[in-house]
Amino acid sequence: MTESSFKGRGLISGKAEGPALLSLKAFTFAHGVDPSTGVVTDVRSDIRGSNVRGRVLFYPFGKGSTTASAWFLETVRMGNSPSAIVTEGVDLSAVIGSVMAREVYGKGVPVVSGIARDAYSKIAAGSKVRVDSERGEVKAQG
Amino acid sequence: MHLDSNQENLLRGEGGEARQFAMEIVTKVGDAVGASSLVPIKSAHVLAHYSSLHDAGVDVLERFAESGGRFAVPTSVDPASIDLQNWKSFGIPEEYARKQFRLCDAYGRLGGMRCWSCVPYQVCNFPKQGEAVAWAESSAVVFANSVLGCRSNKITAGMDVACAVLGMTPSFGMLEDEGRRASVAFRVGFDWLSELDYRSLGYFVGKSSGSRVSVLEGLPPTVTSDDLKHLGAAAASAGPVTMIHYPGITPGSPTLAAASGGEKVEEVEVTRRDLDEVRADLDQTEEAPDLVALGVPHLSANELGALANLLEGKKLKAGTKMYLYTSSHAYDMAARTGIASTIEASGARITHSTDAEISPLKALGFEVVMTNSAKLAEIISSEGEVRMRYASQKEIVERVTG
Numbered sequence: 001m002t003e004s005s006f007k008g009r010g011l012i013s014g015k016a017e018g019p020a021l022l023s024l025k026a027f028t029f030a031h032g033v034d035p036s037t038g039v040v041t042d043v044r045s046d047i048r049g050s051n052v053r054g055r056v057l058f059y060p061f062g063k064g065s066t067t068a069s070a071w072f073l074e075t076v077r078m079g080n081s082p083s084a085i086v087t088e089g090v091d092l093s094a095v096i097g098s099v100m101a102r103e104v105y106g107k108g109v110p111v112v113s114g115i116a117r118d119a120y121s122k123i124a125a126g127s128k129v130r131v132d133s134e135r136g137e138v139k140a141q142g
Numbered sequence: 143m144h145l146d147s148n149q150e151n152l153l154r155g156e157g158g159e160a161r162q163f164a165m166e167i168v169t170k171v172g173d174a175v176g177a178s179s180l181v182p183i184k185s186a187h188v189l190a191h192y193s194s195l196h197d198a199g200v201d202v203l204e205r206f207a208e209s210g211g212r213f214a215v216p217t218s219v220d221p222a223s224i225d226l227q228n229w230k231s232f233g234i235p236e237e238y239a240r241k242q243f244r245l246c247d248a249y250g251r252l253g254g255m256r257c258w259s260c261v262p263y264q265v266c267n268f269p270k271q272g273e274a275v276a277w278a279e280s281s282a283v284v285f286a287n288s289v290l291g292c293r294s295n296k297i298t299a300g301m302d303v304a305c306a307v308l309g310m311t312p313s314f315g316m317l318e319d320e321g322r323r324a325s326v327a328f329r330v331g332f333d334w335l336s337e338l339d340y341r342s343l344g345y346f347v348g349k350s351s352g353s354r355v356s357v358l359e360g361l362p363p364t365v366t367s368d369d370l371k372h373l374g375a376a377a378a379s380a381g382p383v384t385m386i387h388y389p390g391i392t393p394g395s396p397t398l399a400a401a402s403g404g405e406k407v408e409e410v411e412v413t414r415r416d417l418d419e420v421r422a423d424l425d426q427t428e429e430a431p432d433l434v435a436l437g438v439p440h441l442s443a444n445e446l447g448a449l450a451n452l453l454e455g456k457k458l459k460a461g462t463k464m465y466l467y468t469s470s471h472a473y474d475m476a477a478r479t480g481i482a483s484t485i486e487a488s489g490a491r492i493t494h495s496t497d498a499e500i501s502p503l504k505a506l507g508f509e510v511v512m513t514n515s516a517k518l519a520e521i522i523s524s525e526g527e528v529r530m531r532y533a534s535q536k537e538i539v540e541r542v543t544g
Contacts, residue, residue, distance in 0.1 A: 067194035
Protein backbone atom coordinates (compact mmCIF):
# COMPACT_ATOMS: atom_id res chain seq x y z
CA MET A 1 0.00 0.00 0.00
CA THR A 2 1.33 3.44 -0.93
CA GLU A 3 1.23 6.31 1.47
CA SER A 4 1.40 10.01 0.57
CA SER A 5 2.82 12.32 3.17
CA PHE A 6 2.32 16.09 3.38
CA LYS A 7 3.88 18.66 5.64
CA GLY A 8 2.01 21.74 6.82
CA ARG A 9 1.82 23.86 9.92
CA GLY A 10 -0.10 22.67 12.97
CA LEU A 11 -2.37 25.41 14.35
CA ILE A 12 -4.24 23.31 16.91
CA SER A 13 -2.28 20.36 18.20
CA GLY A 14 -3.44 16.79 18.45
CA LYS A 15 -3.52 13.48 16.61
CA ALA A 16 -6.52 12.20 14.71
CA GLU A 17 -7.48 9.90 11.86
CA GLY A 18 -10.43 9.30 9.63
CA PRO A 19 -11.55 8.95 6.03
CA ALA A 20 -10.70 11.91 3.78
CA LEU A 21 -13.44 14.37 2.80
CA LEU A 22 -12.11 16.86 0.25
CA SER A 23 -13.59 20.16 -0.89
CA LEU A 24 -11.78 22.17 -3.55
CA LYS A 25 -13.87 25.28 -2.87
CA ALA A 26 -13.93 27.81 -0.03
CA PHE A 27 -15.85 26.29 2.86
CA THR A 28 -17.91 27.54 5.78
CA PHE A 29 -19.73 25.93 8.68
CA ALA A 30 -21.98 29.03 8.96
CA HIS A 31 -25.25 28.05 7.25
CA GLY A 32 -23.03 25.53 5.45
CA VAL A 33 -23.12 22.51 7.77
CA ASP A 34 -26.15 21.33 9.74
CA PRO A 35 -24.76 20.97 13.29
CA SER A 36 -27.45 18.46 14.26
CA THR A 37 -26.39 15.97 11.55
CA GLY A 38 -22.95 17.01 10.26
CA VAL A 39 -24.29 17.15 6.70
CA VAL A 40 -22.91 19.85 4.37
CA THR A 41 -25.85 22.04 3.29
CA ASP A 42 -24.12 24.96 1.54
CA VAL A 43 -25.66 25.18 -1.93
CA ARG A 44 -22.35 26.44 -3.31
CA SER A 45 -20.24 23.63 -1.84
CA ASP A 46 -18.80 20.86 -4.02
CA ILE A 47 -19.33 18.36 -1.17
CA ARG A 48 -22.94 19.26 -0.47
CA GLY A 49 -24.76 16.27 0.98
CA SER A 50 -21.60 14.69 2.45
CA ASN A 51 -21.23 14.23 6.19
CA VAL A 52 -18.23 15.77 7.99
CA ARG A 53 -18.64 13.60 11.10
CA GLY A 54 -15.46 11.67 11.91
CA ARG A 55 -13.81 12.70 8.64
CA VAL A 56 -10.52 14.45 8.05
CA LEU A 57 -11.99 17.50 6.32
CA PHE A 58 -9.84 19.23 3.68
CA TYR A 59 -10.69 22.64 2.18
CA PRO A 60 -8.50 25.40 0.75
CA PHE A 61 -9.91 28.44 2.55
CA GLY A 62 -12.68 29.56 4.86
CA LYS A 63 -15.29 32.04 3.67
CA GLY A 64 -18.32 34.01 4.72
CA SER A 65 -19.67 34.90 8.14
CA THR A 66 -17.43 35.30 11.17
CA THR A 67 -19.99 33.21 13.06
CA ALA A 68 -18.53 30.10 11.38
CA SER A 69 -16.55 29.40 14.58
CA ALA A 70 -19.81 29.15 16.53
CA TRP A 71 -21.41 26.87 13.92
CA PHE A 72 -18.32 24.65 14.06
CA LEU A 73 -18.47 24.60 17.87
CA GLU A 74 -22.15 23.65 17.80
CA THR A 75 -21.27 20.81 15.41
CA VAL A 76 -18.73 19.60 17.99
CA ARG A 77 -21.26 19.96 20.82
CA MET A 78 -23.72 17.77 18.94
CA GLY A 79 -21.09 15.08 18.36
CA ASN A 80 -20.89 15.59 14.60
CA SER A 81 -17.52 17.29 14.12
CA PRO A 82 -14.80 16.23 11.72
CA SER A 83 -11.89 14.43 13.41
CA ALA A 84 -9.42 16.96 11.97
CA ILE A 85 -9.38 19.97 9.63
CA VAL A 86 -6.69 20.48 6.98
CA THR A 87 -6.54 23.72 4.97
CA GLU A 88 -4.34 25.62 2.56
CA GLY A 89 -4.78 29.13 4.03
CA VAL A 90 -5.41 29.91 7.69
CA ASP A 91 -9.10 29.61 8.60
CA LEU A 92 -9.47 31.43 11.91
CA SER A 93 -12.97 30.05 12.40
CA ALA A 94 -11.52 26.53 12.63
CA VAL A 95 -8.77 27.68 15.01
CA ILE A 96 -11.10 29.58 17.35
CA GLY A 97 -13.83 26.95 17.21
CA SER A 98 -11.34 24.24 18.12
CA VAL A 99 -9.85 26.17 21.08
CA MET A 100 -13.37 26.72 22.43
CA ALA A 101 -14.25 23.05 21.85
CA ARG A 102 -11.29 21.91 23.92
CA GLU A 103 -12.03 24.37 26.71
CA VAL A 104 -15.80 23.95 26.92
CA TYR A 105 -16.39 20.34 25.76
CA GLY A 106 -12.96 18.79 26.35
CA LYS A 107 -12.71 17.85 22.68
CA GLY A 108 -10.09 19.54 20.54
CA VAL A 109 -10.09 19.08 16.79
CA PRO A 110 -6.56 19.18 15.31
CA VAL A 111 -6.12 21.88 12.65
CA VAL A 112 -3.30 21.92 10.10
CA SER A 113 -2.82 24.65 7.48
CA GLY A 114 -0.36 25.16 4.64
CA ILE A 115 -1.26 22.08 2.60
CA ALA A 116 -1.90 23.32 -0.92
CA ARG A 117 -5.01 22.26 -2.72
CA ASP A 118 -2.86 20.65 -5.45
CA ALA A 119 -2.06 17.96 -2.91
CA TYR A 120 -5.72 16.99 -2.65
CA SER A 121 -5.57 15.30 -6.05
CA LYS A 122 -3.13 12.78 -4.54
CA ILE A 123 -5.64 11.80 -1.87
CA ALA A 124 -8.59 9.58 -2.74
CA ALA A 125 -11.91 10.57 -1.16
CA GLY A 126 -12.63 8.18 1.69
CA SER A 127 -9.04 6.93 2.01
CA LYS A 128 -7.67 6.71 5.53
CA VAL A 129 -5.81 9.83 6.66
CA ARG A 130 -3.72 10.30 9.79
CA VAL A 131 -3.02 13.79 11.13
CA ASP A 132 -0.31 14.66 13.64
CA SER A 133 -0.55 18.42 13.91
CA GLU A 134 2.28 18.69 16.46
CA ARG A 135 4.56 17.73 13.55
CA GLY A 136 2.35 19.35 10.90
CA GLU A 137 2.05 15.90 9.29
CA VAL A 138 -0.81 14.60 7.16
CA LYS A 139 -0.46 11.04 5.84
CA ALA A 140 -2.93 9.47 3.43
CA GLN A 141 -3.12 5.83 2.39
CA GLY A 142 -3.38 5.38 -1.36
CA MET B 143 3.70 35.81 18.95
CA HIS B 144 5.74 37.52 21.62
CA LEU B 145 4.07 37.79 25.04
CA ASP B 146 5.25 40.10 27.81
CA SER B 147 5.51 38.77 31.36
CA ASN B 148 2.05 40.03 32.32
CA GLN B 149 0.51 38.29 29.30
CA GLU B 150 2.46 35.09 30.12
CA ASN B 151 0.96 35.21 33.60
CA LEU B 152 -2.55 35.56 32.21
CA LEU B 153 -1.96 32.55 29.95
CA ARG B 154 -0.81 30.52 32.97
CA GLY B 155 -4.05 31.38 34.75
CA GLU B 156 -2.78 33.92 37.24
CA GLY B 157 -5.47 36.39 36.15
CA GLY B 158 -8.26 33.86 36.69
CA GLU B 159 -9.94 31.25 34.52
CA ALA B 160 -11.85 33.59 32.23
CA ARG B 161 -8.78 35.52 31.18
CA GLN B 162 -6.81 32.30 30.77
CA PHE B 163 -9.50 30.98 28.40
CA ALA B 164 -9.40 34.31 26.54
CA MET B 165 -5.61 34.12 26.28
CA GLU B 166 -5.82 30.57 24.88
CA ILE B 167 -7.98 31.91 22.05
CA VAL B 168 -6.03 35.08 21.21
CA THR B 169 -2.60 33.43 21.36
CA LYS B 170 -3.68 30.62 19.01
CA VAL B 171 -5.07 33.23 16.62
CA GLY B 172 -1.96 35.42 16.95
CA ASP B 173 0.31 32.47 16.21
CA ALA B 174 -1.84 31.31 13.28
CA VAL B 175 -1.69 34.70 11.55
CA GLY B 176 1.91 35.47 12.51
CA ALA B 177 1.10 38.49 14.71
CA SER B 178 4.08 40.08 16.45
CA SER B 179 2.37 41.03 19.70
CA LEU B 180 -0.83 41.68 21.60
CA VAL B 181 -1.81 45.36 21.68
CA PRO B 182 -4.34 47.26 23.82
CA ILE B 183 -7.76 48.09 22.35
CA LYS B 184 -10.08 50.99 23.17
CA SER B 185 -13.33 49.15 22.63
CA ALA B 186 -14.92 45.90 21.50
CA HIS B 187 -18.13 44.92 19.73
CA VAL B 188 -19.45 41.40 20.26
CA LEU B 189 -22.00 39.11 18.57
CA ALA B 190 -25.15 38.05 20.42
CA HIS B 191 -27.62 36.35 18.09
CA TYR B 192 -28.73 32.88 19.06
CA SER B 193 -29.53 31.93 15.44
CA SER B 194 -25.80 31.60 14.69
CA LEU B 195 -24.24 31.18 18.13
CA HIS B 196 -26.52 28.24 19.01
CA ASP B 197 -26.49 26.39 22.34
CA ALA B 198 -22.71 26.16 22.06
CA GLY B 199 -22.52 29.95 22.09
CA VAL B 200 -24.65 30.04 25.24
CA ASP B 201 -22.21 27.56 26.83
CA VAL B 202 -19.19 29.71 25.88
CA LEU B 203 -20.72 32.96 27.14
CA GLU B 204 -21.83 31.35 30.39
CA ARG B 205 -18.37 29.82 30.82
CA PHE B 206 -16.82 33.29 30.52
CA ALA B 207 -19.39 34.84 32.88
CA GLU B 208 -19.30 32.06 35.50
CA SER B 209 -15.51 31.92 35.62
CA GLY B 210 -15.29 35.57 36.65
CA GLY B 211 -14.99 37.23 33.24
CA ARG B 212 -15.61 40.94 33.00
CA PHE B 213 -15.09 43.14 29.94
CA ALA B 214 -11.91 45.19 30.28
CA VAL B 215 -12.95 47.85 27.73
CA PRO B 216 -16.26 49.44 26.65
CA THR B 217 -17.98 46.62 24.76
CA SER B 218 -21.14 47.12 22.71
CA VAL B 219 -23.38 44.16 21.91
CA ASP B 220 -24.78 43.27 18.48
CA PRO B 221 -28.51 42.54 17.95
CA ALA B 222 -30.32 39.47 19.23
CA SER B 223 -32.32 37.06 17.07
CA ILE B 224 -35.58 38.37 18.55
CA ASP B 225 -37.14 41.70 19.51
CA LEU B 226 -36.26 41.53 23.20
CA GLN B 227 -39.28 43.58 24.23
CA ASN B 228 -42.06 42.52 21.85
CA TRP B 229 -40.95 39.02 20.79
CA LYS B 230 -44.26 37.36 21.64
CA SER B 231 -46.19 39.60 19.28
CA PHE B 232 -43.81 38.63 16.45
CA GLY B 233 -44.68 34.94 16.95
CA ILE B 234 -41.33 33.84 18.40
CA PRO B 235 -41.59 30.48 20.24
CA GLU B 236 -40.98 30.65 23.99
CA GLU B 237 -38.21 28.03 23.95
CA TYR B 238 -36.26 30.00 21.31
CA ALA B 239 -36.66 33.22 23.27
CA ARG B 240 -35.44 31.55 26.46
CA LYS B 241 -32.15 30.54 24.77
CA GLN B 242 -31.67 34.06 23.46
CA PHE B 243 -32.29 35.51 26.92
CA ARG B 244 -29.61 33.25 28.42
CA LEU B 245 -27.11 34.78 25.97
CA CYS B 246 -28.34 38.26 26.86
CA ASP B 247 -28.04 37.59 30.61
CA ALA B 248 -24.46 36.40 30.20
CA TYR B 249 -23.60 39.68 28.46
CA GLY B 250 -25.16 41.53 31.39
CA ARG B 251 -22.89 39.70 33.80
CA LEU B 252 -19.84 40.35 31.62
CA GLY B 253 -20.60 44.08 31.65
CA GLY B 254 -21.57 44.57 28.01
CA MET B 255 -23.24 47.78 26.76
CA ARG B 256 -26.49 46.11 25.81
CA CYS B 257 -27.47 48.38 22.92
CA TRP B 258 -28.38 45.31 20.79
CA SER B 259 -27.32 47.10 17.64
CA CYS B 260 -25.20 46.39 14.57
CA VAL B 261 -24.51 50.15 14.29
CA PRO B 262 -22.74 50.73 17.63
CA TYR B 263 -21.06 53.77 16.09
CA GLN B 264 -24.48 55.46 15.90
CA VAL B 265 -25.45 54.45 19.43
CA CYS B 266 -22.82 54.04 22.15
CA ASN B 267 -19.37 53.05 20.86
CA PHE B 268 -17.32 56.02 19.67
CA PRO B 269 -13.63 55.27 19.18
CA LYS B 270 -11.59 58.00 17.52
CA GLN B 271 -9.13 58.13 14.66
CA GLY B 272 -6.10 55.88 14.96
CA GLU B 273 -7.37 53.81 17.90
CA ALA B 274 -7.20 50.01 17.78
CA VAL B 275 -10.50 48.24 18.46
CA ALA B 276 -11.76 44.65 18.18
CA TRP B 277 -15.15 44.65 16.52
CA ALA B 278 -17.16 41.76 15.19
CA GLU B 279 -20.01 42.42 12.66
CA SER B 280 -18.56 43.01 9.21
CA SER B 281 -20.49 46.19 8.39
CA ALA B 282 -19.42 47.86 11.64
CA VAL B 283 -15.79 46.90 10.97
CA VAL B 284 -15.87 48.52 7.53
CA PHE B 285 -17.39 51.68 9.03
CA ALA B 286 -14.79 51.75 11.82
CA ASN B 287 -11.85 51.49 9.43
CA SER B 288 -13.23 53.54 6.55
CA VAL B 289 -15.23 56.35 8.17
CA LEU B 290 -14.01 56.62 11.77
CA GLY B 291 -10.40 55.93 10.80
CA CYS B 292 -9.83 53.55 13.68
CA ARG B 293 -8.25 50.14 13.28
CA SER B 294 -10.13 46.86 13.50
CA ASN B 295 -9.83 43.43 12.02
CA LYS B 296 -13.05 41.55 11.36
CA ILE B 297 -13.21 39.61 14.61
CA THR B 298 -14.61 36.09 14.62
CA ALA B 299 -17.26 34.83 17.09
CA GLY B 300 -15.58 33.75 20.35
CA MET B 301 -12.49 35.84 19.60
CA ASP B 302 -14.68 38.95 20.06
CA VAL B 303 -15.46 38.05 23.68
CA ALA B 304 -11.84 37.02 24.34
CA CYS B 305 -10.51 40.40 23.13
CA ALA B 306 -13.14 42.25 25.18
CA VAL B 307 -12.25 40.31 28.35
CA LEU B 308 -8.53 41.02 27.85
CA GLY B 309 -8.75 44.53 26.41
CA MET B 310 -6.17 43.33 23.88
CA THR B 311 -5.97 41.92 20.37
CA PRO B 312 -3.18 40.48 18.19
CA SER B 313 -1.61 43.10 15.95
CA PHE B 314 -1.94 42.11 12.28
CA GLY B 315 -3.93 43.01 9.16
CA MET B 316 -5.95 46.19 9.62
CA LEU B 317 -3.99 47.18 12.72
CA GLU B 318 -0.83 47.66 10.66
CA ASP B 319 -0.17 50.36 8.04
CA GLU B 320 0.75 47.76 5.45
CA GLY B 321 -2.56 45.90 5.84
CA ARG B 322 -4.55 49.10 5.24
CA ARG B 323 -2.90 49.98 1.94
CA ALA B 324 -5.27 50.01 -1.04
CA SER B 325 -4.48 47.99 -4.16
CA VAL B 326 -7.58 48.67 -6.26
CA ALA B 327 -9.42 51.95 -6.96
CA PHE B 328 -13.04 52.37 -8.03
CA ARG B 329 -14.29 55.62 -9.51
CA VAL B 330 -17.85 56.83 -9.86
CA GLY B 331 -18.71 59.82 -12.01
CA PHE B 332 -22.35 60.47 -11.05
CA ASP B 333 -23.55 63.81 -9.67
CA TRP B 334 -26.08 62.08 -7.50
CA LEU B 335 -26.75 58.57 -6.24
CA SER B 336 -30.06 57.25 -4.87
CA GLU B 337 -30.20 55.42 -1.54
CA LEU B 338 -30.41 52.15 -3.49
CA ASP B 339 -27.46 53.14 -5.71
CA TYR B 340 -25.19 53.43 -2.67
CA ARG B 341 -26.02 49.88 -1.67
CA SER B 342 -25.64 48.51 -5.19
CA LEU B 343 -22.33 50.36 -5.47
CA GLY B 344 -21.10 48.83 -2.23
CA TYR B 345 -22.11 45.40 -3.44
CA PHE B 346 -20.24 45.94 -6.72
CA VAL B 347 -17.11 47.10 -4.86
CA GLY B 348 -17.29 44.09 -2.52
CA LYS B 349 -17.72 41.58 -5.36
CA SER B 350 -14.95 43.15 -7.41
CA SER B 351 -12.27 43.74 -4.79
CA GLY B 352 -12.16 40.35 -3.08
CA SER B 353 -9.86 40.55 -0.08
CA ARG B 354 -8.08 43.67 -1.41
CA VAL B 355 -8.39 47.01 0.37
CA SER B 356 -9.96 49.48 -2.05
CA VAL B 357 -10.32 53.19 -2.73
CA LEU B 358 -13.65 54.64 -3.83
CA GLU B 359 -13.34 58.03 -5.51
CA GLY B 360 -15.95 60.44 -6.77
CA LEU B 361 -18.77 60.07 -4.26
CA PRO B 362 -21.10 63.09 -4.47
CA PRO B 363 -20.70 65.64 -1.64
CA THR B 364 -24.29 64.90 -0.60
CA VAL B 365 -23.29 61.42 0.67
CA THR B 366 -24.43 60.90 4.28
CA SER B 367 -22.99 58.75 7.03
CA ASP B 368 -26.09 56.55 6.68
CA ASP B 369 -25.28 56.10 2.98
CA LEU B 370 -21.73 55.05 3.91
CA LYS B 371 -23.14 52.64 6.51
CA HIS B 372 -25.19 50.85 3.85
CA LEU B 373 -22.47 51.04 1.18
CA GLY B 374 -19.93 49.40 3.51
CA ALA B 375 -22.41 46.79 4.70
CA ALA B 376 -23.22 45.79 1.12
CA ALA B 377 -19.52 45.56 0.27
CA ALA B 378 -18.78 43.36 3.27
CA SER B 379 -21.67 41.02 2.42
CA ALA B 380 -20.47 40.57 -1.16
CA GLY B 381 -16.83 39.83 -0.34
CA PRO B 382 -14.24 39.70 2.48
CA VAL B 383 -14.01 43.50 2.67
CA THR B 384 -12.67 45.21 5.80
CA MET B 385 -11.83 48.70 4.56
CA ILE B 386 -12.65 51.13 1.74
CA HIS B 387 -10.74 54.43 1.57
CA TYR B 388 -13.02 57.36 0.67
CA PRO B 389 -10.65 60.23 -0.25
CA GLY B 390 -11.85 63.35 1.54
CA ILE B 391 -13.80 61.33 4.12
CA THR B 392 -11.51 58.63 5.50
CA PRO B 393 -9.13 60.14 8.07
CA GLY B 394 -5.55 59.97 6.84
CA SER B 395 -6.54 59.25 3.23
CA PRO B 396 -7.04 62.61 1.49
CA THR B 397 -5.99 61.20 -1.89
CA LEU B 398 -5.71 57.95 -3.82
CA ALA B 399 -1.93 58.14 -3.48
CA ALA B 400 -2.16 58.45 0.30
CA ALA B 401 -4.48 55.43 0.44
CA SER B 402 -2.23 53.25 -1.71
CA GLY B 403 1.03 54.39 -0.15
CA GLY B 404 2.03 55.81 -3.53
CA GLU B 405 1.88 52.39 -5.21
CA LYS B 406 0.21 51.89 -8.57
CA VAL B 407 -3.22 50.26 -8.27
CA GLU B 408 -5.74 48.67 -10.58
CA GLU B 409 -8.38 51.28 -11.57
CA VAL B 410 -12.03 50.48 -12.25
CA GLU B 411 -14.61 52.94 -13.60
CA VAL B 412 -18.05 52.10 -12.19
CA THR B 413 -20.88 52.61 -14.70
CA ARG B 414 -24.64 52.86 -14.39
CA ARG B 415 -24.78 49.45 -16.04
CA ASP B 416 -22.72 47.91 -13.20
CA LEU B 417 -25.26 49.19 -10.67
CA ASP B 418 -28.19 47.97 -12.80
CA GLU B 419 -26.61 44.50 -12.98
CA VAL B 420 -26.33 44.33 -9.20
CA ARG B 421 -29.97 45.23 -8.96
CA ALA B 422 -30.95 42.54 -11.46
CA ASP B 423 -28.85 39.95 -9.58
CA LEU B 424 -30.39 40.70 -6.21
CA ASP B 425 -34.00 41.17 -7.34
CA GLN B 426 -34.69 37.51 -7.91
CA THR B 427 -38.42 37.13 -8.37
CA GLU B 428 -41.52 38.92 -9.63
CA GLU B 429 -43.62 37.61 -6.77
CA ALA B 430 -45.41 39.91 -4.35
CA PRO B 431 -43.58 40.11 -1.01
CA ASP B 432 -45.19 38.84 2.17
CA LEU B 433 -42.62 40.79 4.20
CA VAL B 434 -40.86 44.10 3.60
CA ALA B 435 -37.72 44.27 5.77
CA LEU B 436 -35.87 47.57 6.00
CA GLY B 437 -32.92 48.30 8.26
CA VAL B 438 -30.04 45.86 7.60
CA PRO B 439 -27.91 47.37 9.10
CA HIS B 440 -30.13 49.18 11.62
CA LEU B 441 -31.96 52.34 10.59
CA SER B 442 -30.93 55.55 12.29
CA ALA B 443 -33.52 57.94 13.75
CA ASN B 444 -33.01 60.10 10.64
CA GLU B 445 -33.79 57.20 8.36
CA LEU B 446 -36.91 56.36 10.39
CA GLY B 447 -37.96 59.99 9.94
CA ALA B 448 -37.54 59.74 6.16
CA LEU B 449 -39.62 56.55 6.14
CA ALA B 450 -42.32 58.24 8.24
CA ASN B 451 -42.53 60.94 5.56
CA LEU B 452 -42.90 58.29 2.85
CA LEU B 453 -45.52 56.31 4.79
CA GLU B 454 -47.58 59.23 6.11
CA GLY B 455 -51.25 58.88 5.19
CA LYS B 456 -50.71 55.50 3.45
CA LYS B 457 -51.91 52.02 4.47
CA LEU B 458 -50.17 48.69 3.92
CA LYS B 459 -52.09 46.38 1.56
CA ALA B 460 -53.50 43.17 3.02
CA GLY B 461 -51.11 40.21 2.90
CA THR B 462 -47.92 42.21 3.33
CA LYS B 463 -46.13 42.97 6.56
CA MET B 464 -43.49 45.69 6.89
CA TYR B 465 -40.86 45.57 9.62
CA LEU B 466 -38.43 48.42 10.17
CA TYR B 467 -35.36 47.23 12.11
CA THR B 468 -33.57 49.68 14.37
CA SER B 469 -31.59 50.08 17.57
CA SER B 470 -33.39 50.48 20.90
CA HIS B 471 -31.86 53.95 21.00
CA ALA B 472 -33.34 55.15 17.68
CA TYR B 473 -36.60 53.39 18.56
CA ASP B 474 -36.92 55.46 21.73
CA MET B 475 -36.16 58.63 19.83
CA ALA B 476 -38.78 57.79 17.17
CA ALA B 477 -41.34 57.16 19.92
CA ARG B 478 -40.65 60.51 21.57
CA THR B 479 -40.83 62.53 18.35
CA GLY B 480 -44.02 61.13 16.83
CA ILE B 481 -42.12 59.36 14.04
CA ALA B 482 -43.11 55.96 15.42
CA SER B 483 -46.83 56.74 15.55
CA THR B 484 -46.83 57.98 11.94
CA ILE B 485 -45.08 54.79 10.81
CA GLU B 486 -47.35 52.53 12.85
CA ALA B 487 -50.51 54.26 11.57
CA SER B 488 -49.62 52.85 8.12
CA GLY B 489 -49.62 49.30 9.50
CA ALA B 490 -45.81 49.01 9.43
CA ARG B 491 -44.06 47.95 12.64
CA ILE B 492 -40.81 49.17 14.11
CA THR B 493 -38.80 46.42 15.76
CA HIS B 494 -35.68 46.92 17.80
CA SER B 495 -32.80 44.93 19.34
CA THR B 496 -32.92 42.40 16.48
CA ASP B 497 -32.37 42.37 12.72
CA ALA B 498 -33.85 40.59 9.73
CA GLU B 499 -30.83 38.54 8.63
CA ILE B 500 -30.39 36.98 12.07
CA SER B 501 -34.05 36.35 12.86
CA PRO B 502 -35.84 33.10 11.94
CA LEU B 503 -37.68 34.47 8.85
CA LYS B 504 -38.40 31.05 7.35
CA ALA B 505 -39.69 29.64 10.64
CA LEU B 506 -41.98 32.65 10.95
CA GLY B 507 -43.54 31.67 7.62
CA PHE B 508 -42.13 34.29 5.24
CA GLU B 509 -41.53 33.11 1.66
CA VAL B 510 -40.80 36.30 -0.30
CA VAL B 511 -39.01 39.21 1.37
CA MET B 512 -38.53 42.64 -0.22
CA THR B 513 -35.79 45.01 0.91
CA ASN B 514 -33.52 47.85 -0.13
CA SER B 515 -30.63 46.16 1.70
CA ALA B 516 -28.11 44.49 -0.60
CA LYS B 517 -26.69 42.82 2.49
CA LEU B 518 -29.99 41.21 3.45
CA ALA B 519 -30.68 40.18 -0.16
CA GLU B 520 -27.24 38.55 -0.43
CA ILE B 521 -27.37 36.67 2.88
CA ILE B 522 -30.92 35.41 2.63
CA SER B 523 -30.71 34.39 -1.02
CA SER B 524 -27.50 32.43 -0.41
CA GLU B 525 -29.32 30.40 2.24
CA GLY B 526 -31.81 29.48 -0.46
CA GLU B 527 -34.92 29.19 1.75
CA VAL B 528 -36.57 32.59 1.28
CA ARG B 529 -36.83 34.40 -2.07
CA MET B 530 -35.63 38.02 -2.22
CA ARG B 531 -36.77 41.19 -3.94
CA TYR B 532 -34.54 44.26 -4.08
CA ALA B 533 -35.74 47.83 -4.80
CA SER B 534 -35.51 51.36 -3.41
CA GLN B 535 -37.58 52.16 -0.35
CA LYS B 536 -39.66 54.63 -2.37
CA GLU B 537 -40.51 51.95 -4.93
CA ILE B 538 -41.24 49.48 -2.16
CA VAL B 539 -43.61 51.84 -0.35
CA GLU B 540 -45.42 52.59 -3.62
CA ARG B 541 -45.81 48.89 -4.29
CA VAL B 542 -47.04 47.67 -0.92
CA THR B 543 -49.26 50.55 0.22
CA GLY B 544 -52.61 51.73 -1.08
